[in-house]
Amino acid sequence: MIDLSGxxxxxxxxxxxxxxxxxxxxSDPYRMVAKAHGVIxxxxxKEDFARYNHMIAEKKATLVVMGLPTYLDGxxxxxxxxxxxxxxxxxxxxxxxxxxxxxxxxSQEAEATLRSRKQWRKKRxxxxxxxxxxxxxxxxxxxxxxxx
Numbered sequence: 001m002i003d004l005s006g007x008x009x010x011x012x013x014x015x016x017x018x019x020x021x022x023x024x025x026x027s028d029p030y031r032m033v034a035k036a037h038g039v040i041x042x043x044x045x046k047e048d049f050a051r052y053n054h055m056i057a058e059k060k061a062t063l064v065v066m067g068l069p070t071y072l073d074g075x076x077x078x079x080x081x082x083x084x085x086x087x088x089x090x091x092x093x094x095x096x097x098x099x100x101x102x103x104x105x106x107s108q109e110a111e112a113t114l115r116s117r118k119q120w121r122k123k124r125x126x127x128x129x130x131x132x133x134x135x136x137x138x139x140x141x142x143x144x145x146x147x148x
Contacts, residue, residue, distance in 0.1 A: 008097075010062035013055060014136030016103065016128050017066060017083055022048065023128030025136045026059050031143075034136035036129035045086070049093040062096050067103030067135040074102075101139040103131070 012031060016023035024037040040051055056064070066087050069079045076084075091098045 008062040011059050012063045012065055012136060012140070013052070013059065013061040014101075014132040014139070015052070015064060015066045016132035016135055017086060018042070018128060021128045023130070023132035024055065025129060025132035026055075026061065027136060027140060029060075031140050034133040034140065036126060036133045039126065039128045045089060049090055052090070053094065056094070056096060064090075064094060064096060064098045065101050065136050065139045066090075066098060067132070068100040069103050072104055099139070101135050101142070103135050 009029075009031075011029055012027040012034075014023075014025035014027075014034060016025075020042055022040050022042055024040065025034050026037050027034050037055070040048075042048060052064070055061070066083065068083055069077065071077055087098060087100070
C-alpha cells in the first residue's frame, strides 16, 4: 500500500522513473536540500526493486518520493497509469513509505540546470538524476508550505 504520510525523520529518496532509465536523488538528513545521486538503467522490476532497497539501506532513507507524470491539467496519461502500477508493485517490496509528487516540467528544469552550468553536453547522462532532484525538492518545499 502506498503511504501518504511520509512524516518519519531522515533522508528521502527521489525517483524519476523512465522506461529505460531511472533517475535517483536523495535529500540531506534534515530534508532541506535534494541532490542528484545517479542514473540506473532499468532491468526487471525485481532487479530495480533490489537496487532501490540497497540504496535506501545505504543512505538510511525513510521515505521514497516518485515523480508522477500527469498532463499539465492534472489528468492521467498512459505513462501515469504505468507509473502508478509500477509504484503499487514497488510499495509492496519496500520497508519505507512511498508517495507521489507531480513531475510536470521537471525534465525541462533539469535541462535548464545543466545549461546554466554550461555542462549540457558532458553531463547529459545525469539529466534523469537532476530531474529526480527537482521532483524531490518540490516535494520537500510542498511539505514545508503545507505544514505552515
